[in-house]
Amino acid sequence: MHDDAIRRIVIVGGGTAGWMTAAPLAQRLARHPTQPCEVTLVESPEIGTIGVGEATLPTIRAYNEALGLDGADFVGKTQASFKLGIEFQDWGHVGNRFFHGFGDFGPPLAGYGAHQHWLRLAQAFNHMPVLENWSMPSVMARHGKFTPPNEEAPGVTDAYSYGFHFDASLYAAYLRDYAVARGVRRIEGMIVDVERHPESGFVTAVKLGDGRRVEGDLFIDCSGFRGLLIEGALEAGYEDWSAYLPCNSALAVPCASAAQLTPYTRSTAKEAGWLWRIPLQHRTGNGHVYSSGFTSDERARRVLLDGLDGAALDEPRQLRFVTGRRRKSWVKNVVAIGLSAGFVEPLESTSISLIETAVGKLLELFPERDCRPELADEFNRVMRIRYESVRDFIILHYKLTKRDDSEFWRYCADMAIPDSLRHQIELFRETGRVAILDHGGFAEPSFVAMMMGLGVVPKRCDPLAGRVDIRVVHGHFAELRDLIARAVAGMPDHGAYVARQAAPS
C-alpha cells in the first residue's frame, strides 16, 4: 500500500447517517485483501439518535442493492412497507387532494411527455383530464395494490418505481450488524474534545470522556444537528433557509396500525404546517411539522393527536431544527453526512436520499491522506446543487398555495422565493416546460404532479407536441387508461404482498 493511502477512517455518530456511511465503507475497505483500512464508528448512547426518518425515495433500493441486502430479509427486519408516492391533502386549498407518485404519466407520445398532450386535450375540449388516471402509481395507490414493476414487460407494468417506509431505528441496527460483520469497529463513548494538527488544521483524533483517543486520517461527521466536527471544530458555517421554509419544529408519535396498510405516505396540510402518516407493519408513524412562529407547541400537539387514525402508542416527542445547509460539508479531512450537513423538512422524504448521494460521492471522490482541496470543492459543489434543488422543490409546495385561512399560509403565499424557483414556476405557468437543474434530483413528472396538483395549469403547451394528430392523442390516452386499469386489477393488495415478503422462508 502506498504511503499516502488513508488507513484509518473514523465515523462520528451512529444514527441513520453513520451506519449508512459505515456499511458501504466496510464492504469496500475494511477487509480489503491488499489495502485494508480500519473503519471505526463512535456513538454515544447518552446522546442517542434522532430516531425518525421512516419514508424514503426509490433511490434507497439502489443503495440496498449495492450492499447486496436480501430484499425479503430487509422488509421483515425493518418492518417495512412499500411506498408508491405521497398523497397530499388540503395542500393548495382545503379539500384539495392529489398524488405525487414515483413514475411518469405513461410513455411519451411522438417524443413528447404526456402532460404536453393533456394540455393540448384540455385546450381542445376545454376540460382538463384527471391526470392521475394515467399514472400507474396513483391508480395502484388508490386501490391499495402493490407489486414490483415488471421491467421485462415494457409498457404500463414498468412505468413506476417505489421506495420503502421502514422503522428508522431498525434500519440503522440492520446496517450496523452488516457493517460490524464486515469489520467495522464500534466504540461507545461521548466525544468531549477534537484534536487538530497545529499547522494543517486537519483533525487528528477525537477524545472520549473516559480519556480514550480515537485517531484517524479521514473523519466522517455524522453527529447530527450539532455538527460536532464540521461546525464545532472547523466552523464551516450554516446557511439558514428559515425565511423560505418557516417550519422549525416537529412532534412525532407512533400509533396502532390502521386496518389497511396503504402503499403511500400521506401528507395533510394544517393551519401552521402539516401532518405525516407513514404506515409500517407493526405501527403507523405520525408527525406534525410546524412553525413555532405561527402556533404553540400545545396547539400543535392537539392537531397531531386529533389526526391519528389509531391509538397513540407513546407520548409525542418534540424535535427542533433550523432548515438550511452547511456552507461546506467537506473541509480539510472532515466530511459531514446526514443532519450535520443540513436539513430540509421531510415533506418529500429527501434526507435519507441526501445521505445516499453524499456517501456515493465520497466513494467516487475518495481522497488520499492529503485530502486534496479540489476533491472537497467538487463534493461541496455537487452537494450544494443537490440541497438547493431539494429546497426549491419543497418551497414550491408552500408557495403555490391558495390557502389564506391562517397567518402561516398567508406568509407562505407572500414570501420571497429563490430566483431559481421563480424561474421554474413562471416557465411552467407560461409554457408547460420544466427546468431540470439537478439531474439526480426530482424529474419532470414530479414537478408536473406537484404544480398541476397545486393548481398551476400552463397557459400553453409545446407547439411541436401540438402538431400531433389529436385523434391519435385521444386514442393513446383511452388505451393507456384501460391498460392501467387492467394491470392494477390483477395486482395483489399491498398488505398481502408485504405479509408474503416478510414471512420467514
Ligand code: FAD
Ligand atoms: P442522528 O440520528 O442525530 O445521529 C447522531 C449520532 O451522533 C448519534 O449516534 C449520537 O450518539 C452521535 N453523537 C452526537 N454527538 C456525539 C458525541 N459528542 N459523542 C459521541 N457521539 C455523538 N428523513 C427521511 O429520509 N425520511 C423521513 O421521513 C424523515 N423524517 C424526518 C422527520 C423529522 C421530524 C426529522 C427531524 C428528520 C426526518 N428525517 C427524515 C431525517 C432523518 O431522520 C435523518 O436524516 C437521519 O435520521 C439521519 O440522522 P443522523 O444520523 O444525521 O443524526
